[in-house]
Amino acid sequence: MQHYVERDIEKILLSKEEIAIRVKELGEQISKDYEGKDLIAVGILRGSVVFFSDLMREIKIPMEIDFMAVSSYGQGSKSTGSVRIKYDMQEDIRGKHLLIIEDIIDSGWTLHNLLEQLRGRKPESIELCCLLNKPDRREVEVPVKYIGFDIPDEFVVGYGLDYASKYRNYEHVGILKRSVYE
Ligand SMILES: O=P(O)(O)OC[C@H]1O[C@H](OP(=O)(O)OP(=O)(O)O)[C@H](O)[C@@H]1O
Numbered sequence: 001m002q003h004y005v006e007r008d009i010e011k012i013l014l015s016k017e018e019i020a021i022r023v024k025e026l027g028e029q030i031s032k033d034y035e036g037k038d039l040i041a042v043g044i045l046r047g048s049v050v051f052f053s054d055l056m057r058e059i060k061i062p063m064e065i066d067f068m069a070v071s072s073y074g075q076g077s078k079s080t081g082s083v084r085i086k087y088d089m090q091e092d093i094r095g096k097h098l099l100i101i102e103d104i105i106d107s108g109w110t111l112h113n114l115l116e117q118l119r120g121r122k123p124e125s126i127e128l129c130c131l132l133n134k135p136d137r138r139e140v141e142v143p144v145k146y147i148g149f150d151i152p153d154e155f156v157v158g159y160g161l162d163y164a165s166k167y168r169n170y171e172h173v174g175i176l177k178r179s180v181y182e
């Protein structure tokens with residue numbers, strides 16, 4: 001059966017096979033960097049769920065997991081200011097090494113604002129891990145230690161990423177046809 005997403009995408013940007021190779025590399029790097037450390041990985045809902053579940057299985061050291069859901073104020077023309085926490089993590093991160101897992105960094109405001117808030121909770125360290133990075137869209141500098149892929153300024157869906165809450169359940173990352181959103 002043809003996947004419904006295929007009707008609406010221009011082309012596949014990253015196949016599930018390419019993604020799997022890169023996710024394995026990231027998992028190996030994270031496993032080395034955090035060996036002997038108290039690691040907690042926190043996934044940002046909802047876009048990161050597919051990446052998160054694949055990545056955690058490539059991390060070969062003890063770890064905790066948790067989740068948050070956030071939204072930036074002023075979506076569209078995303079502005080400075082705070083991020084609204086819609087669902088907070090359940091674990092206390094004081095003294096732990098926190099690794100935030102995101103699907104994509106675009107303007108950078110979501111992660112910039114989230115970092116500000118989480119620093120106040122006094123984790124031992126905080127690092128960011130994003131599957132996708134759109135460097136051409138950045139409005140604020142954000143230190144992302146682990147990046148899966150730099151991608152062009154195109155709207156992408158699949159592997160957890162959505163447009164209007166659809167397309168998350170597509171196994172590849174595809175470029176959405178402009179006719180879908182213009
Ligand atoms: O760098 P920025 O310009 O701030 O954009 C990146 C954010 O936008 C997306 O979230 P979205 O609000 O679409 O929520 P979702 O994860 O539920 O899809 C994505 O998951 C990041 O959180």
Ligand code: HPA
Pocket residue numbers: 104106154155156157161162163
């Ligand atoms: O290209 C994208 N796709 C899905 N969600 C996003 N949020 C920022 N950029 C994107």
